Amino acid sequence: MTASEIVIAVLASFGALFSLLAGIGIIRMPDVYLRISVTTKAASLGVGLLLVCAALYFREPSVTTKVLAIILFVLLTAPVGAHLIGRVAYMLGVPLWEKSVVDDLKGKYKGRSQALQSSEGTGGADSRED
Amino acid sequence: MTLYDFLYYFILPVLAASALLVFVRFFIGPSIADRVVAFDLLIVIGTGLIAIYSIITDQPTALDIAMIFALIAFLGTTAMSYYLKKSQRKKSHRENLPRKPKTSAARDSK
Numbered sequence: 001m002t003a004s005e006i007v008i009a010v011l012a013s014f015g016a017l018f019s020l021l022a023g024i025g026i027i028r029m030p031d032v033y034l035r036i037s038v039t040t041k042a043a044s045l046g047v048g049l050l051l052v053c054a055a056l057y058f059r060e061p062s063v064t065t066k067v068l069a070i071i072l073f074v075l076l077t078a079p080v081g082a083h084l085i086g087r088v089a090y091m092l093g094v095p096l097w098e099k100s101v102v103d104d105l106k107g108k109y110k111g112r113s114q115a116l117q118s119s120e121g122t123g124g125a126d127s128r129e130d
Numbered sequence: 131m132t133l134y135d136f137l138y139y140f141i142l143p144v145l146a147a148s149a150l151l152v153f154v155r156f157f158i159g160p161s162i163a164d165r166v167v168a169f170d171l172l173i174v175i176g177t178g179l180i181a182i183y184s185i186i187t188d189q190p191t192a193l194d195i196a197m198i199f200a201l202i203a204f205l206g207t208t209a210m211s212y213y214l215k216k217s218q219r220k221k222s223h224r225e226n227l228p229r230k231p232k233t234s235a236a237r238d239s240k
Contacts, residue, residue: 005133012137012182016144019175023148026155026171032163035155039167043174050178054185054193063190067181070197074174077200081170081207088211089163091218 004056012053018046031097032089040082044074134186141182149175166210173203 001009025038048071055067096103149172156168177196184192 001131001133008185009133009136012141015178016141016148019178020144020148020151022171023151023175026168027151032161032167035164036167039171043171047174047178047181050181051193051196054181054190057185058190060190063193066190066193066197070177070193070200073197073200073204074177077204078174081204081211082167084211085163085166085170085207088214088218089161091215092161092163094161094163 008053008056011049011056015046015049015053018042018049022046031100032094033086033096036082036086036089040078044078047071047074137182137186142179142186145175145179145182149179162210162214166207166214170203170207173199173206177203 019042022039022042025042026035029035029038051067051071055064058064090105152168152171152175156165156172159165159168177199180192180196180199184190184196
């Protein structure tokens with residue numbers, strides 16, 4: 001193997017390793033919020049490394065641009081999607097892990113009607129949360 | 131051992147194993163949010179698989195499909211969360227028609 005192929009092999013190994021860690025994490029983590037936390041980070045890094053392998057292998061401007069666009073898109077959208085689905089999971093009443101120590105949103109949502117309690121003008125320090 | 135052998139015999143099986151683990155969570159996931167997260171991760175791992183496959187087969191055209199997969203992953207997560215939120219709001223509106231006592235009880239129990 002030439003030097004560039006060794007670099008590609010090492011990067012692909014790390015990418016596959018992080019993807020495997022995401023797979024293990026989504027099985028082993030105890031509740032949905034921790035699963036979201038693990039999978040978003042690990043999968044973004046793993047897929048980014050695998051795509052960089054493709055860019056290094058082909059070494060054409062069109063492929064490199066495409067790969068950079070995919071990486072940028074994944075890095076932009078993974079946190080947004082994770083936040084959306086985590087928020088919806090909390091609204092649906094998915095329970096937290098029983099060993100969770102802090103729940104900042106506890107009591108902030110009025111029942112299941114998705115209105116934040118501070119939105120009706122209880123004022124004070126609570127009104128900054130949204 | 132060439133690069134192609136390494137990718138074919140080490141990287142692709144590892145990626146397939148991780149996709150299998152994610153599919154197990156997709157199958158057993160207790161809540162709908164678990165399944166949405168698992169589906170998202172399945173598509174993202176599929177993007178990585180396509181990248182490796184484009185190296186093995188020497189076809190850079192396959193990266194277009196990877197781009198579409200990344201788009202679909204975000205679109206699927208967003209649409210699922212939107213509709214879950216919408217159905218939940220409709221259900222809670224039906225439940226809370228006699229407004230005052232029920233909301234306070236739900237707030238206390240939460």
